[in-house]
Amino acid sequence: MTSVLVCDDSPLAREALRRAVATVPGVERVTTAANGEEVLRRWGADRSDLILVDVRMPGLGAVETVRRLLSADSGARIIMLTVAEDLDGVALAVAAGARGYLHKDASRAELRSTVTQALADPTWRLAPRRLRSADMGAAPTLTAREIQVLEGMSHGRSNAEIGRELFLSEDTVKTHARRLFKKLGASDRAHAVALGFRWGLVR
Amino acid sequence: MTSVLVCDDSPLAREALRRAVATVPGVERVTTAANGEEVLRRWGADRSDLILVDVRMPGLGAVETVRRLLSADSGARIIMLTVAEDLDGVALAVAAGARGYLHKDASRAELRSTVTQALADPTWRLAPRRLRSADMGAAPTLTAREIQVLEGMSHGRSNAEIGRELFLSEDTVKTHARRLFKKLGASDRAHAVALGFRWGLVR
DNA sequence: ACGACGGTCACCCGAAAGAGTTACGGGTGA
DNA sequence: TCACCCGTAACTCTTTCGGGTGACCGTCGT
Incomplete structure (x- = not known):
């Protein structure tokens, strides 16, 4: 039973992603969430094999979401979704433990191949880059x-x-x-x- | 009689915008259009005080719409609506004569304050700057x-x-x-x- | 069961901020 | 030349902020 959790604050993007991911061979269930809090709730209730998270989210930010997911389960596989060139956000999220990222305007084939790969190989990671990971330790935790x-x-x-x-x-x-x-x-x-x-x- | 014209190709976004703009104090009428051609038609029939135009539109594009509106009436006050970081489109539209832009995921308060401001001050501009088409960043010029x-x-x-x-x-x-x-x-x-x-x- | 923490609210007080206005000299573009 | 913007500065007036303190109620962890 392979399931994927998709998180994006825009309903339109969320639905489009849900549909796209659902066409990936082997994926049986796709659930969605609108924000970080919901992701954490759903993850607590039912652990998916893969989580796609939008980098830009209201409320609980993406970085914080990633951090909390990983503190709940260090094996969580997370891929960031990004719209434009906010590579900083992606970099921070990857430093926080996300496995990689996907441009939202990537082709459907690109999305499918990345998801397939991530699902097939539990250790899959985007090429590791030298990020400001040291800074992350001191990051203040806001409620x-x-x-x-x-x-x-x-x-x-x-x-x-x-x-x-x-x-x-x-x-x-x-x-x-x-x-x-x-x-x-x-x-x-x-x-x-x-x-x-x-x-x-x-x- | 203060009226605002809202143009967006997505029916959902159009309705949401219509409702949001209608709550702005002083706004008596909000009309909508689904595309550039319709905006021009409505503008010819009945000139609104302010026009909100989605940057991304099928058929007659946003830039061309702005240009034609301004050639019909150089005093037309136009604000662009944008979804993501398509700053190129915004910059072109602003260069063509739009007064400013609004992120669609801006809060309702933000939208209201911008509309209020634009309606109150006929000369309102997001950033009074000498835009060249090459400006592209569209960033306000600070000394x-x-x-x-x-x-x-x-x-x-x-x-x-x-x-x-x-x-x-x-x-x-x-x-x-x-x-x-x-x-x-x-x-x-x-x-x-x-x-x-x-x-x-x-x- | 206890304490720590988070969320809620209240009161006081001094210090800032911000809006509005005016002013003057210098530079620059039309 | 004239208009416009920039840098500088001062004035008043009102609103807002930020610190301090205290309090009550949950929840969570130990």
Whole structure:
């Protein structure tokens, strides 16, 4: 029983991927998820043989998702999906333990051959590259809420606006902000946003 | 009577956009079109105050649509809609005369604020710049000083600290800050830093 | 069962930020 | 020449931020 889990925040892309992966010989089941949290839930319930994860995701980021999947099961086989040239994100995810990546605008044949290969060989890995893997150890771990607040900041929202968006009081947003500042070592929101980008926590 | 015209080839996206734009304060009517030809027809019949056009369209392309709209009425206010990182298309459309662009996966608040801004100010432009077709990056042009100030912000410096670093008064730093906010379309320093990263102006 | 942590909310307070406005000299392009 | 932008600076006024502190309630791990 070979199953694949596909994660992408865009419903259209998700469906297209689901259909494409389903045509790979040997794949019996394809499940989908819209975000990192859902991936972790589904993975906990039913471990697929392969996971495809979009690098750019709201909420729990791709890097964090990869890290948590691997801490749950170090044997998890993960392939990143990327749209454009955000190679930084891919690099970080690969450094975090993903097996490789796929361009979303790769041909269907390309996708199929990569998936086939990854399924056939449990040790399959994209050519190992020299990445900033050393940096990853020090990467601050933000909670989902903290990342949501950080993302709000990166979109120019005030604490009050973020609170309205997340159905929280402004004071609660401030608490999350203070905690994430401390974790990141940021002196203010602008600094926090910059560090978020440098760590690949937001994009 | 404020009206907005939305053009997108995907019915789902079209409806979602229509609903989102309809919630913008001051907008009384939202009409939709599925392609460039229809936009031109509707524009001929009844000129809206603002037009949102998907960059990716079948038949008459977005760039050609923009060009024809502007040749019919040079005051037409057009904002491009883009899905991914097809900056080429956006850049061409902006070069052709579009006022700016919006990521389709931008938050509803972001969309609303951009539309509000564009409706409020007839001269609104995402980044007032002298675009050449070769510009291609479409990145807003910040002056050296503005980039220095933005970099200071990205390192968590206060305006006063940035001033001391650059041998400027705090008030001067504030002036540079205000100007770069306007150029980037940022609402505060955190947003400006985020946009700086997204445009590749800082790292 | 205990503590640590995360999520929620509240209050106070001083320090920043940001908006608006004005101003002046220099450079540059139309 | 005139208009426009840039760099510099000052002023006021309001909003927002950030730190400190305390509190209550879950959950999770040990």
